[in-house]
Amino acid sequence: MLILFLRERLAWIGFFVFIIVMINVLFSLDVGLVGISILYINISMxxxxxxxxFWRYVVEVGRLKNFLGNVENQFDDVHSKNLVLSPFQMAYFTKIEEVLYGKNTELNQAKVQLQEYSDELLAWVHEVKAPLTAVNLMLDRVEDLTLRRRLETEWLRLHLLVDQQLHQTRLASIEKDNYMMEIELRTVVYKEIRAMQAWCIEKGIGFDVEELTDTVTTDAKWLAFIIRQILSNAIKYSPANSEVIIFTEVDATGATLLHIKDAGIGIRKADLPRIFYKSYTGTAGRESAQSTGMGLYLAHNVAQKIGVRITVQSSVGEGSIFTLRFPLQNEYVKLTGR
Structure with missing residues (x-):
């Protein structure tokens, strides 16, 4: 702070040095001042x-700390606190208040607009789900089995996109929309597999699923969304007539791990660190018009919110293994205590 003060007062110091030099020059040139001690004058000045x-340093540093402290406190009615500020500091304070007030007003307006947009989008998604449900019921009336399977697959893809948009809109308020409880993994996994049935039949994708009797503490709805995104990727990038293996194990810490292994094209090593980035499609995604780069991004964000950790092991041509690690009891307590 002292260095800052001296740098701020360089003009004062320069002016004082100039005065000292001028006085010494005058004492040297004026014979009438010969009897006066120039050293005494210099030391006194x-x-x-x-x-x-030193006095100005104490006063101004005190005011500066008071000023900065109230800036950090977001200008809570500066005039009612009887702050000891210089006229210039008060002018700065007032101007900054005006700027921050304007920015806060703009920010609040943007928040309102964003909330309105989010509500409208949410309402639109719910409106779209109604005709989707009706179309799904109508598909049972299609007699041509091949055509019906094809239509069911396309309906499922559309349904997944709408579902993805719905959960993306709700992601910002997930803390208000989760309910942690003990669930059996088998219930959630089997439900998501059945939902993908039409797509799996079209590609000839089969599932090798263990008993999955493990019980974990998590939010069933959001966990289902995570598994849905991973399964859809596994089906999308797996070759026809291949198999997806789903199994569990317990790691060294006692945490339950859910593994989803596919026989797909795999992920390049260079792409692995970025697969959870927003809109990142990777090398494989660039070759597919269906890839949006949002599925794994949303799954990863949801997982972080509910305490689940997602890891990936993959190599090109050998498929991928997505692993979900569920929190232990003590980790769950920290999660719910946020």
Whole structure:
């Protein structure tokens, strides 16, 4: 702070040095001042200036700390706190208040607009789900089995996109929309597999699923969304007539791990660190018009919110293994205590 103060007062110091030099020059040139001690004058002026500088340092640094402290407190009615500020500091304070007030007003308006947009989008998604349900019921009336399977697959893809948009809209308020409880993994996994049935039949994708009797503490709805995104990727990038293996294990810490292994094209090593980035499609995604780069991004964000950790092991041509690690009891307590 002292260095800052001295740099701020360089003009004062420069002016004082100039005065000292001028006085010494005058004493040297004016014969009428020969009997006066120039050393005494210099020492007196130096002590006076140092005393003045020290006094200004104490006063101004105190005011500066008071000023900055109230800036950090977001300008809570500065005038009612009887702050000891200089006229210039008060002018700065007032101007900054005006700027922040304007920015806060703009920010609040943007928040309102964003909330309105989110509500409208949410309402639109719910409106779209109604005709989707009706179309799904109508598909049972299609007699041509091949055509019906094809239509069911396309309906499922559309349904997944709408579902993805719905959960993306709700992601910002997930803390208000989760309910942690003990669930059996088998219930959630089997339900998501059945939902993908039409797509799996079209590609000839089969599932090798263990008993999955493990019980974990999590939010069933959001966990289902995570598994849905991973399964849809596994089906999308797996070759026809291949198999997806789903199994569990317990790691060294006692945490339950859910593994989803596919026989797909795999993920390049260079792409692995970025697969959870927003809109990142990777090398494989660039070759597919269906890839949006949002599925794994949303799944990863949801997982972080409910305490689940997602890891990936993959290599090109050998498929991928997505692993979900569920929190232990003590980790769950920290999660719910946020």
């Amino acid at each position: 130096l002590i006076s200036f140092m005393t003045f500088l």
